[in-house]
Amino acid sequence: MKRFTLLVALVFGLTLLSLPLQAQSAAKSETKAAKTPGLELAALATQVTGIAISPMLGVSAVGAYQYIQASTPEEKAALPWFAHPSFWVLGILLVGAVAAKDTLGATLPPGWKKPLDILETIENKVSGLVAAGAVIPSLVTLGSKLIMESSGLGATVELHSTGLAMLPVATFDTSWLLSILMVPLSVAVFAVVWLSSHAINVLILLSPWGAIDALLKGLRTSLLGLVTATAWIDPVVGATLSVVIILLAYLTAGWAFRLSVLGSVFCWDFFTVRRKRFKLLADGNKIFTAVEIDGLPRRTYGRLSQTADGALTLKFRPWLLLPEREVAVPREGLVVGRGVFYSEVLGHNEKTDQNRTLLLLPPRYLGHEELFARTYRISGTCEVGLRKAWSWIKEAVGFGPKKAAAA
Numbered sequence: 001m002k003r004f005t006l007l008v009a010l011v012f013g014l015t016l017l018s019l020p021l022q023a024q025s026a027a028k029s030e031t032k033a034a035k036t037p038g039l040e041l042a043a044l045a046t047q048v049t050g051i052a053i054s055p056m057l058g059v060s061a062v063g064a065y066q067y068i069q070a071s072t073p074e075e076k077a078a079l080p081w082f083a084h085p086s087f088w089v090l091g092i093l094l095v096g097a098v099a100a101k102d103t104l105g106a107t108l109p110p111g112w113k114k115p116l117d118i119l120e121t122i123e124n125k126v127s128g129l130v131a132a133g134a135v136i137p138s139l140v141t142l143g144s145k146l147i148m149e150s151s152g153l154g155a156t157v158e159l160h161s162t163g164l165a166m167l168p169v170a171t172f173d174t175s176w177l178l179s180i181l182m183v184p185l186s187v188a189v190f191a192v193v194w195l196s197s198h199a200i201n202v203l204i205l206l207s208p209w210g211a212i213d214a215l216l217k218g219l220r221t222s223l224l225g226l227v228t229a230t231a232w233i234d235p236v237v238g239a240t241l242s243v244v245i246i247l248l249a250y251l252t253a254g255w256a257f258r259l260s261v262l263g264s265v266f267c268w269d270f271f272t273v274r275r276k277r278f279k280l281l282a283d284g285n286k287i288f289t290a291v292e293i294d295g296l297p298r299r300t301y302g303r304l305s306q307t308a309d310g311a312l313t314l315k316f317r318p319w320l321l322l323p324e325r326e327v328a329v330p331r332e333g334l335v336v337g338r339g340v341f342y343s344e345v346l347g348h349n350e351k352t353d354q355n356r357t358l359l360l361l362p363p364r365y366l367g368h369e370e371l372f373a374r375t376y377r378i379s380g381t382c383e384v385g386l387r388k389a390w391s392w393i394k395e396a397v398g399f400g401p402k403k404a405a406a407a
Contacts, residue, residue: 042239044143046231048136048186049242052193053224055127059135060091061228080138094123102217114205114341117213118267121201125264128194132187137179140186144179189246195256196249202263257319258299262288262360265301266342269363278364280371288360289314290344294327304329304359310377334358336373337384343369344384 051058063083070076070083081087101116200220204213227245231238249256265288269275284303292298293314302316305326312329333348333355343365347358365372369381 039235040143040146042235043231044140044182044186045189045242046227046235046238047139048190049193049245050224050227050231051131051135052128052190053197053220053227053245054095055124055131055194056091057095057224059127059131060088060095062135062139063088064092080135080142082135082138098123102214115270117201117204118270121198121205121263122267122271124198124201125267128198132190132194136186136190137183140183141179144182192253193246193249195260196252198263199252199256199259202259202266205263205266254297254319258297258301261301261320262299265362270341274364275366275368278368280365280368280375282375284315285372285375286362287314287345288362290357290360293329293358296327299360304376306376312376329358334376334378336361336369336378336381338369338381339366339384342366345378346382346384 047058047062051062059082063080066079066083067076067085067088070079098120101113101120104113197220200216204216207213207216223245227238227241230241265286283305286301287304289296289298289300289302296314296316300314300316301320302314305313305315307313310331312331313326314329315324315326317324330347332350333346335346335355337344337346337357342363343361344357345359345361346355348354349356361369361372373379373381
């Protein structure tokens with residue numbers, strides 16, 4: 001799996017580095033096809049989709065491509081900020097560090113690279129916000145000018161006086177009209193695709209196995225390489241693939257949004273060490289669902305409430321903004337599981353006659369499991385995940401708790 005991931009990354013890097021050379025040779029060719037509005041729009045759609053899949057890598061690649069394409073110092077000076085070497089070189093180094101982390105992390109014991117995974121999740125959020133707020137509008141504005149120029153309408157309109165000399169009086173740039181329409185749409189498309197891509201980082205946070213992490217990263221890198229390769233071969237095919245990705249991302253937007261919220265809460269609790277200043281409420285503590293409950297999707301964020309007779313309900317707002325709703329939470333066989341990075345509430349599954357994870361507790365609850373169990377009248381606590389595995393290892397080598405002496 002590690003070799004497969006590195007191979008995909010190498011192929012993508014070679015493809016990316018060959019794009020400027022291909023563009024330069026095509027520009028010198030006499031048989032080069034003329035640019036059309038459709039091709040410019042296809043190229044713009046591919047760029048937006050590629051950056052949304054991996055913001056840091058996508059922005060750095062686009063910046064490096066524009067810098068290499070600029071042939072004169074004046075053209076390089078007019079490039080946007082993300083096309084300067086001080087940004088894209090640092091971005092490529094950061095992407096390389098993440099790849100090295102994933103490669104080495106597959107050989108480390110489970111849990112050792114989780115702090116680095118959390119850092120990568122935060123980096124993905126920050127780079128996504130920067131791309132949505134600055135890079136995408138800049139690319140769309142430039143793309144609007146190219147579309148206007150290739151359409152034959154021109155990016156500017158000149159007004160002339162009525163004298164014999166017909167001197168130009170003023171020149172107005174009309175490409176901003178197209179930008180007003182395309183910038184909001186492009187940002188919305190970017191947000192939808194980025195949500196689905198960012199869900200991979202959150203799944204890696206929840207996964208205890210490095211092999212699954214490498215598989216998820218390999219799939220995302222392969223998808224980004226496929227978008228780039230198809231756009232290089234034929235812009236129309238690349239744009240078609242981008243449209244398919246956008247549609248799939250739209251259909252999974254709700255699932256990806258819930259995962260993104262979970263990742264944000266977990267990262268905030270972990271890096272701010274919130275468990276040390278967290279105080280459990282008498283009622284209405286925030287948790288996530290781990291399974292579907294009465295039609296409620298997994299990883300829904302809400303408040304766990306308890307009635308006077310002991311019944312549990314989860315109050316939540318769809319998309320965090322819509323009117324509040326609530327569902328009943330089953331109480332049968334509840335037990336609080338203590339983990340290393342986060343804890344959970346286990347419930348009894350009647351179909352399999354085994355315990356299953358019912359609710360996820362953010363990292364702020366670490367060390368508060370006993371109080372949480374008493375607050376919601378839960379029978380007790382147990383060890384789960386890596387903590388349970390560590391206890392088994394200690395007992396196996398003879399360092400576990402001593403057995404009680406026989407009466």
